[in-house]
Amino acid sequence: MSNTGLVSFMALYVFMLAAFVGYQVIGRVPALLHTPLMSATNAISGISLVGSLVAAGSSDTVTTILGTVAVAAASINVVGGFLITDRMLRMFKHDPGRPAKRPKLGHGG
Amino acid sequence: MAREYFVQVAYLLASGLFILGLKGMGSAETARRGMFLAEAGMLLAVIGTLLQAEILRYEWILVGLAVGSAVGVAISLRVPMTAMPQRIAASHAFGALAATLVGLAEFLGSQGHGEVIAHPKMAALGFEVMFGSLTVTGSIMAFGKLQEILPSAPITYRGQNATNIALFLATVGLYVYLIVVPDAAWAFYAMIGLGLAIGILIVLPIGGADMPVVISLLNSYAGLASSATGFAIGNNVLIIAGALDGASGFILSILMSRAMNRSFTNVLFGAFGSAPAAAALKGGAALPVREVTIEDAAVQLAFARRVIVVPGYGLAVAQAQHQVRELAQQVERQGGEVLYAIHPVAGRMPGHMNVLLAEANVPYDALRDMDEVNPDFPECDVSLVVGANDVVNPAARTDQASPIFGMPILDVDKSKSIIVMKRSMNPGFAGIENALFYDPKTAMLFGYAKSSLSKLVAHMKGL
Numbered sequence: 001m002s003n004t005g006l007v008s009f010m011a012l013y014v015f016m017l018a019a020f021v022g023y024q025v026i027g028r029v030p031a032l033l034h035t036p037l038m039s040a041t042n043a044i045s046g047i048s049l050v051g052s053l054v055a056a057g058s059s060d061t062v063t064t065i066l067g068t069v070a071v072a073a074a075s076i077n078v079v080g081g082f083l084i085t086d087r088m089l090r091m092f093k094h095d096p097g098r099p100a101k102r103p104k105l106g107h108g109g
Numbered sequence: 110m111a112r113e114y115f116v117q118v119a120y121l122l123a124s125g126l127f128i129l130g131l132k133g134m135g136s137a138e139t140a141r142r143g144m145f146l147a148e149a150g151m152l153l154a155v156i157g158t159l160l161q162a163e164i165l166r167y168e169w170i171l172v173g174l175a176v177g178s179a180v181g182v183a184i185s186l187r188v189p190m191t192a193m194p195q196r197i198a199a200s201h202a203f204g205a206l207a208a209t210l211v212g213l214a215e216f217l218g219s220q221g222h223g224e225v226i227a228h229p230k231m232a233a234l235g236f237e238v239m240f241g242s243l244t245v246t247g248s249i250m251a252f253g254k255l256q257e258i259l260p261s262a263p264i265t266y267r268g269q270n271a272t273n274i275a276l277f278l279a280t281v282g283l284y285v286y287l288i289v290v291p292d293a294a295w296a297f298y299a300m301i302g303l304g305l306a307i308g309i310l311i312v313l314p315i316g317g318a319d320m321p322v323v324i325s326l327l328n329s330y331a332g333l334a335s336s337a338t339g340f341a342i343g344n345n346v347l348i349i350a351g352a353l354d355g356a357s358g359f360i361l362s363i364l365m366s367r368a369m370n371r372s373f374t375n376v377l378f379g380a381f382g383s384a385p386a387a388a389a390l391k392g393g394a395a396l397p398v399r400e401v402t403i404e405d406a407a408v409q410l411a412f413a414r415r416v417i418v419v420p421g422y423g424l425a426v427a428q429a430q431h432q433v434r435e436l437a438q439q440v441e442r443q444g445g446e447v448l449y450a451i452h453p454v455a456g457r458m459p460g461h462m463n464v465l466l467a468e469a470n471v472p473y474d475a476l477r478d479m480d481e482v483n484p485d486f487p488e489c490d491v492s493l494v495v496g497a498n499d500v501v502n503p504a505a506r507t508d509q510a511s512p513i514f515g516m517p518i519l520d521v522d523k524s525k526s527i528i529v530m531k532r533s534m535n536p537g538f539a540g541i542e543n544a545l546f547y548d549p550k551t552a553m554l555f556g557y558a559k560s561s562l563s564k565l566v567a568h569m570k571g572l
Contacts, residue, residue, distance in 0.1 A: 007474045011340050011348055018349040021128055022356030029134045030455060031478040034361060034460025035132050035193060038328055044127050044147055044199045044526045046353035050158045051342050052213040057172055060221060063214045064169050070210040071173025072180070073203040080181030081200060082148050085468035087185065087463055088193075089144065095472030107145030 034048035036088045043081025111302030112160055119157030120346040121250035126150030127350055131357075137473050156344055156467050192470045193423055194458040195255040195339040198324055201331045202248035208334040209241030209301070215341060216297055231291040233299065235284045242301050243262025246308030248327050254317060256458060261317035269314055276307050289347055291470035317457070318422075321365040323383070361459045368453035368479075368504070370516030401552035405563065406528055407568035409552075410436070413444045417482065419450045419519055422557060423496020432562035433495060437471070439569035448475050449468040450482040450519050452500040479519055489524040494545075495558050497531070502543045525538075530558050 029037050052074050059083025133143015163564055164170070166474055188196045212234050219226050221340045226234065253259035273291025283300040285291060315323050339346075366372060401409075408414060418433060437447040449471060455462035463476050477485075486492065494501055501521040504511040522545050529551055556560055 002406060008233070008340065011343070011345070014345050015336060015340070015352050016346050018124075018352035019356050020132070022353040023360065025128060025131050025408045026134075026353070028355045029131075029366075030310065031141060031451070031460055032134070032137060032463045032473055032476055033134055033463045034364075035197075035458060036140065037131075037357060038197055038324075038361065038458070038459060039133065039193075039200075039331070040134060040144060040147065041357040042197065042204060042356040043326070044151070044265040044350050045134070045204050045332050046207075046336050047154060047347055047350040048124075048207045049126075049150065050154055050197070050344060050347055051338050052173070052207050053155070053158045053170055054161065054163050054342070054562075055191040055211055055537065056170045057166055058214075058218070059165050060218060063218050066210045068169040068173040068215040070207040071170060071213070072177035073210070074178030074207040075174050076184070076208075078151055078181070078198050078495075080185040082144065082151070083182060084185035084188065084193075084196065087468075089137075089141045089192070089198070091190075091442055091464070091467040092473045093193050093467070093470070093571045094137070095474045098472070099225045104363050 018093035032092070033089075036085050039081055039085045039088065043078055043085060046074045046081060049078055112162065115458060116157045116161055118426050119153045120344070123150040123154035123157070124346050124349045125355060126153070126270070128249075131353060138508060150533070158271070165426065170281050174253040185346070191428070193461060193464060194258075194320060194324060194456070197458060198248045198255060198327070201324070201327045203251065204243050204331040205241045205244035205248065205334050208237055208290060208331070208338045209245060211338055212238040212241060212281045212341060213301070214322050216294075220292070226291040228288055228291060230341055233553060235287045235297075235338035237334050237341055237540055239280060239284055239300055239304050240330050241335065242304030242309035242326055243311070245335060246305045247312050247323075248308075248331075249329060250309055250312035251320065251323055253412055254312070254315075255320060256528040263304045263316040273307065276303055276310065280304060280307060283462070297305075318397070319369070319371075320457050321454050321459055321461075322371070325361035325365050326496075327357050327358070328361060329355050332358055335566050339490040363460055364453060368517060369514060397545055398483045398553050399549070399551065401528060401554050403554070403568055404434050406552070407565050407572065408556055409526065410440055410445075410491055410565065411569055411572045413440065413445050414570050415485075415489045415491075416440050416445055416447045417450050417486065417489045417492045417524065419448060419452075419492060419494045419497050419501060419521055420466065421452075421455055421495065421497025421500065422457065422462075423498075425456060425462070425465050425496075429495070429559040429562050430465050430471075432559055432566065433466075434469045434471050435566045436493075436569070437475075438560055439566055450477055450483065450492075450521075450566055451476055452497070452519055453479060453517075455497065455500065483520045486520045487525075490526065492521045492524040492527045494521060494527065495562070497533075498543055502550075503548075504542075508518040508544075516548070521545060522548055525550070528554055529556045530561055532557060 052067050052070035055063050056071045058064055127150050130143040130147025133139040265373040280303040283296045286298050332351050332354025335418045336348050336355060339347030339351055389483055440447050451462050499513055501519050503522045505513045505518045508514060525548055529546060
């Protein structure tokens with residue numbers, strides 16, 4: 001097997017483990033926060049900015065043009081995504097009148 | 110060499126911070142702190158990348174960053190919470206566009222240097238561009254439907270599924286061909302073209318009410334496209350972040366499909382709304398409904414000790430979240446307790462209704478998801494159904510002939526009494542009659558939700 005083939009194989013391990021971790025971690029997010037979750041993962045996947053930056057900084061004109069558009073698109077997601085997630089999360093307020101341990105209706109008081 | 114290590118350490122830390130950040134989303138108390146960690150991770154990853162030796166010039170990078178950040182800030186500060194599904198659909202399009210362009214740039218770069226891309230790399234690059242391009246147009250279509258620029262009703266024609274499947278198979282065929290013959294430029298461009306076409310065609314037959322599944326599915330695709338970018342350019346932080354995004358979209362797609370009692374294939378190839386016309390309630394219009402006046406409803410709510418509000422998408426359309434909150438305050442003033450029962454598909458995207466109510470200052474402690482709140486209905490004095498229909502239809506539990514049979518619903522029919530606020534007796538999106546409205550315990554309060562709620566609040570203040 002060629003060297004690049006082996007490198008791709010290691011990348012598959014990284015992908016598989018990350019997908020398992022993601023499945024476990026995100027499976028625990030309550031339905032209450034599913035919209036902020038989607039906007040947060042959107043912002044995080046704006047990490048494709050990393051690939052876009054390299055393309056935009058290349059010496060080849062066409063690559064630079066494509067890369068610059070990609071940088072703009074990805075940074076809309078990163079900047080906009082984190083801002084709007086925070087805007088949403090700030091709206092979720094705890095009721096000071098209720099105990100933190102959400103009691104069942106009719107069993108607590 | 111030292112620089113290269115710094116870059117790798119930055120990526121490693123960023124990956125860890127992303128996972129910790131999403132872990133923070135496990136509860137409303139820790140969510141904001143989690144996001145600060147994820148933001149720090151992103152900053153590290155970007156700084157690390159900018160230090161890479163491959164970057165030869167910075168002027169265009171700065172232009173891209175400035176334009177993107179300005180647009181991102183402008184959109185996210187202005188967009189109303191009701192428009193969140195559209196905004197998310199748009200951001201899937203941006204994310205997928207970035208991935209597709211990076212893939213295209215990579216391919217063109219290799220062609221320009223006369224290099225042939227290695228087979229494993231082409232597998233990643235092809236996947237990236239295929240899923241990227243169909244997510245771009247699919248998300249734009251979803252955006253158009255949610256923004257009501259495009260008709261939100263399903264658009265169907267004869268042979269639609271056969272056409273879509275044939276196109277998809279052709280695209281996969283091109284992809285496989287490219288892995289075998291990585292320098293076939295025509296196949297690469299044809300694959301992009303077909304991907305863009307499939308994105309449009311696959312969302313055409315999907316109706317507005319099915320959007321929660323579509324948005325989640327596109328989220329998953331956008332994540333997979335980012336992850337494939339990581340494979341193509343050999344960058345682990347991209348693989349990890351893309352996998353997290355993909356896993357999140359995947360989980361949400363499953364949850365949404367389950368909440369609608371449908372499978373992925375049924376949503377994508379089903380074109381709901383055509384079949385269930387036959388499901389009229391036995392006896393149909395002959396059954397009597399009981400109407401209630403504002404005055405009587407106000408008295409009923411004032412004496413209730415336990416009230417569960419069941420908001421549906423109709424509430425968001427009517428923009429009546431604040432009126433619901435005021436009504437709840439009146440019930441609480443009279444000594445009652447109010448909870449909100451949120452069905453997973455109460456809005457146009459996962460969790461949408463929670464955000465809309467949180468914006469109206471409803472404390473999150475009062476927001477209960479379906480499994481949490483269903484055992485509470487038998488002890489509930491009054492259930493107030495506002496703009497919800499199919500998600501409270503007991504036929505899902507009892508009538509095997511119903512097209513929604515088996516769909517998980519809120520057990521509103523088990524509460525001691527029910528008030529349904531509705532404009533008229535028209536059936537819901539699925540075109541199905543709702544037995545709840547004919548239940549002897551149910552009283553119908555006809556009228557526009559917003560004005561009915563305001564009148565209820567005014568009457569309760571006088572009690």
